[in-house]
Amino acid sequence: MSFGNKTLKRGSSGDDVIELQLRLAGFRGTVWDGSFGPGTELQVMTFQRDYMGEENPDGIIGPKSVAALEKFADEHPIDFDKLKCSCGECDGFGNGQYKDEYREDYPMIERYYKYEYPGIHKAILNAYRSAQFYAKKEGFPAPIVTCGYRCWINNRKKGRTSTNHMGKAIDIDFPLQSGDDKRDDCERCDSFRGKLVELSNFQIGWHANNHKSLEPSTIAPSWIHMDVRCYSRKYLDEKYFVKSLADNL
Template identity: 30%
Template sequence: MSRMRASLVAALVTLTSLVALTTATTAPAHADECYSWTRTLSSGATGDDVAQLQVRVAGWAGYGVNIAIDGSYGAQTAEAVRGFQAAYGLSADGVAGAATYAKIYELQDADCTPLHFSYAEVDGGCGAGGYSGGSVSAATVQQNLLRAMWRAEALRHRLGDQPLTVTSGFRSQACDRSVGGSGTGQHTYGTALDLVGSSVSLCTIAGNARYAGFGGIYGPGYPDHDDHVHVDIRAGRSWSAPTCGI
């Protein structure tokens, strides 16, 4: 091979490698049916991709911490990411990159719900189905339910992946009143889930829910809650399960 031809071949190989490298670093790491992250996120980042991450890791921010889904990667979000990473055997550095996203994709169904919960089990109560007739729009109800389900997924994993069943999710105002509620409670916003477990006690559920991002927890010993644990994502904290020491 002549020296000129060898130089041309080497240049072509180099150009091909550069094109491949550019493609690899700019293309999305994953084409998920629900949502795909296209950049590494860490403290100081802002945007919808941060908010999407917050929805999925909010159940890992620590005892009594109910982080805001505000699209701003602050200290609580970093702690939630570290908690998520540690829980799933990843390097817990508080930076959301390819490994963190890959685990989220494993846990995420095509409609963005977590693997072990679905809209079918949290939609309208009283046999009505759907998301209408609540205290907020149907779209907001669904958004709230999604946030609550991801925290329930964190709770389930914290319990050793023991199955949890939702006995009541969203209720229209009429439905809520018909079952003895106020008609404007957390269920009418889509922010609340009533949970039971087949292999785990209600007190164990309530106790662990304190670490899973729930602002409201009501269980055994609280009026009309001896057969389930109510959890919700309200701001602030309102916990009562006297039989469980909560």
């Protein structure tokens, strides 16, 4: 993490603030624009209250909160082997194909952008960390990644055209519990989707721009799909996509 000894608070700006906004993408969450306004302050206060157990969070990032952010990341690991594409031909995160190319008739609509982004977006990975944290806090089993990256080779093998999993999405799920049937699994996913809306500021579906999305249960009944498809291009810059923990995640 790049915060050093700096204090970050309302009015701060720059790359450290972007890093902070991405780190806290699952604590309410706001856009990662590098400007520490009320949305970022709410993120910090939510983290201080929910994770650090502060009764009177001050919304200011100093040494104690930086240490807590590091501890939080360590306690909620990301296993990149589980996120890699299973095609067996790409490096695990596509081949960087189709930059600036969209499916015909849909120019500049992210849903139809064909690009294989170079890794998985930090906001989604950090939101998954928060999902691990809130699942435990709210009495759910530990969620696991069931689908990460899927490149075009993978898509073609399976007859898919969706580009969501080319860096902008992951699927998570709860392992089946003893005595569960399919309906229990779906109900648990539905219930947790509600928690992610309430606690992490996800939307169900893709109505609002610049907002994290969950697929509705009509599409993803027995798992949870989270993505950043609704963000404008500046929030989907290549620098936000990572392939390992070493990429400042």
